[in-house]
Amino acid sequence: MTVHPSLQTYADASTHSLESIAELVQPLVEGEWNRPTPCPAWSVRDLVSHVIGMECEMLGDPRPIHTLPRDLYHVQSDFARYMEMQVDVRRHHTAPEMTSELEYTMIRRARQLRNETRGPDAVVRAPLGAEQSLELAMRMRAFDLWVHEQDLRVAIGRPGNEDSPGAYITRDCLLEALPKVVAKDAGAPPNSAVVFDVHGPVEFLRTVRVDADGRGTVDGAPSLGPVVTLAMDWETYHRLACGRMRATAAVDRVKVDGDQDLATAILREFAVTP
Structure with a gap:
């Protein structure tokens, strides 16, 4: 210890x-x-x-x-x-x-x-x-x-x-990068919300909220009117975020509701590891 x-x-x-x-x-x-x-x-x-x-x-x-x-x-x-x-x-x-x-x-x-x-x-x-x-x-x-x-x-x-102790640390590390991906890199509009609904061995629902100044934050509260919702399994989430899968290869693995162009931009910028 x-x-x-x-x-x-x-x-x-x-x-x-x-x-x-x-x-x-x-x-x-x-x-x-x-x-x-x-x-x-x-x-x-x-x-x-x-x-x-x-x-x-x-x-x-x-x-x-x-x-x-x-x-x-x-x-x-x-x-x-x-x-x-x-x-x-x-x-x-x-x-x-x-x-x-x-x-x-x-x-x-x-x-x-x-x-x-x-x-x-x-x-x-x-x-x-x-x-x-x-x-x-x-x-x-x-x-x-x-x-x-x-x-x-x-x-x-x-x-x-997929749900071992390291998986939850990985989830938290990747979630910390999500506001930048959505607000800055993908250019989500001010005063908007983007929801990520992830299922599988590690399940979570997170909302990235972009304020009037274009700054993003993430929390676990659902949004009543997100501009886009992306639903995927945990394997797809971490492989995309770690640069192990291209967005074009995940088309059939990600369900998108809402702004398709913004969803495409988010997935294009999703990889956050060096």
Whole structure:
């Protein structure tokens, strides 16, 4: 147990997803590690390498000294370059090497989380040399691990854990981005409301309200006259929001009532992960 209860939820969710990832990849044969995942340009091996690398950074390990190839077409920003380093350095590791390093990293992280004495506001490193609070770092790890667990499940055809602890943290993280998507990115008109009705393993109804100044807020109260209502299942919601599904591929999975043009703009801007 961590000392601070506010961190325990994130620790538990991260541990659950990490253990699930290890269970998923343990039986894979060498060729299956090369399967593509919904995470753009990453294979199963790449995705697990990313998971290992980010957990090592939470442990405070030094980053690898490594030069990226120049022909990685999907690396288009400093953030992508930062993330790719931990992936590319493991690109030729074998299946046994990957599972062994994952298991060892899990043991180290479990020990760290058990013995954590820092408070939620403690400052830790963030990507690109920035800093963030420990609470934010742990929250984003729980979010990231659950999303990548789902990526792996899609890649190897083993769905599950759609309502595990990490799913609810992911829901909350994605909902925080919703006002910007609706009000700013999609340009919903002032003094309007947009309703999202999500069903499935994680169910929720949320209304994004745009005030007279064009600023958006989100709440759980229904709207009597929304300009548009979008209904979809939880899998569609998180895959769209995490950039794992294009809006054009979700046409048959999203029911739209109201302004079709605004709904199209919202779905076009729905992806909020880097």
